Amino acid sequence: MHSSSLSRKASKGSVQVKTSNGRLQLVFSYQGKRRYVSLGFDDTVQNRKLADLKARQIELDILSGNFDSTLLKYGLQSVDRAKPLTPVLTPTPAVHPSLAELWEKYTDFKRPGLSPSTLAKDFTKVSRCINLRLPTKSLQDSVAIRDWLVANKTPNAVKRYLTQFSACCDWATKSQLISHNPFKGMAADIKVPKGDLEDTDINPFSLEERDRIIQAFKSDRYYRVYAPFIEFLFMTGCRPSEAVALQWQYISEDFRSIRFEQAVVVSESGLVCKKGLKTQRKRTFPVNSQLAALLSSIKPEVATSETKVFPSPEGTWIDVHNLTNRAWRSVLSKLDGIEYRKLYQARHTFITAALETAITMPDGRFKMLDAKDVAKLVGTSPKMIYEHYAGKSRELFVPEF
Known part of the structure; x- marks a missing residue:
């Protein structure tokens, strides 16, 4: 018979955890009466943690005068000492679903x-x-x-x-x-x-780190096939699922714009391509000269409208989970001075850089992209940009006026 740390010499109000026929039980005295309470659980490490919680709860209630003698508060039922110590949680009737x-x-x-x-x-x-x-x-x-x-x-x-x-x-x-x-x-x-809290893990790469990562993929003998995909993520800030689903029909012939209209997601039967994006039906992304050069360099001579822009080595949809665990981890592990971060940080890197980089206008003036404009580029809400990026990425200053 095993017992938990509570199975010590009983003191006033103490609750002991014991086993009976391989099932966990709580034993304690209350108002001069010995109580035997079956938890109905097998004696396992995880279930003993639950038993310890129950025991502590009852102990505290006894000591504070808040003990529920009916045991309903604890979802339990006592056992008559004269009867065999077997689990007696009221069985769920067959008509009641689990x-x-x-x-x-x-x-x-x-x-x-x-x-x-x-x-x-x-x-x-x-x-x-x-x-x-x-x-x-x-x-x-x-x-x-x-x-x-x-x-x-x-x-x-x-x-x-x-x-x-x-x-x-x-x-x-x-x-x-x-x-x-x-x-x-x-x-x-x-x-x-x-x-x-989730969705606050924003730790972008610097632009120097971004460029080193892209170059490392281009130089890697095993994973250079993914170099255009990685570069595309850094240059567009799109979600990996959107980049995976991209087909040449969604890129203009002059390489000046991209339409994001679908995403590849994990389903019960594997990877599937679905219409629509996470937060919108579709969006258009304007292509700069650097991104246009990348797309032009990787477009096959014979590409149909449904040809994948970034196919896997086998010609199927890229499995981002596998790519992360193999290629992404492997390449980043070889780069000294770069802290490992998830692939999704490529999106955070683009958003942060877009907010912090000044654009030279035709008249020579400098302009910063507004958070609302960046939100449109990456398919999220201005509220998300303001809360998680804009407030953290810029230093406050007082302009001359």
Whole structure:
């Protein structure tokens, strides 16, 4: 029989974690009565973390006078000492669906309106967590599920999972599959530290670093085939998925403009090309002389409208995930003095440089691109540019007037 760090000599209000028939149990005394509480979970390392959380919660409630003797607050049920110490969590009736079953039905309902990448990444990740990670799938154990997430995931991940579980159960309630949403309001209680927020990882390369990276790809015997693709990302600030999907029909014959109208994303069945972009239906990008020279140099003599501008070595869509793990990591590892950053930083590099670089006008005056103009070039909102780039990229000064 194993026991956790709480299985010590019992003191007033202490809660011990023990096992019975391979299942975890909490044992403690309250008002002179010995209580045996089954968690219903197998004795594993992860489940012991959850048991420790439960034990600490009950201990604190006993000491502070807030203990719920019905155990409903903790999603548990006590065991009569005279009876065998076997798991006694109230079984979910067969007519009541589990969280796994609800999530599968919810996914099928949402599938027609979801992008292939959302299905393949976000919904598959939630499904994997439910089916392979959670210690229980019963909706009656929603508190235990929340506590397990808190013990094993980052606050940001906990908030995302609970938000998805709640959305699923809201749908199930409206669909009359369950009577109420047991996860309602849980996500709001999870506080995410400011440093744990996503989409703020903006750490652009300098222009000197950009040029060294491009040259390194051109010189690499194994990955030089990707050099035009890497250079294109730095020179346009487009998303990698947009560059992968580019075909020659979207580049004007005189190389003066590019139309971004589609993206290659990961789906449940692999890479697929879909119409439309992440935040807009399409956008036009004006080509400067440097970019025009690049496009002219790589265009095949015989190119149909559907010929890929940046095909993989096998002639298929480039798999950005594989390119990052192999080519990008390999090339950057050989460049002294350049800190490794994700491929997506090529986009951040373009945006930052576009905001900081002055343009010489025909009359000799200098002009800086406005954040709204840069937003149009890269297909994002001016608000995003102002919040994450413009405020950080420029020094304040008082003009002469």
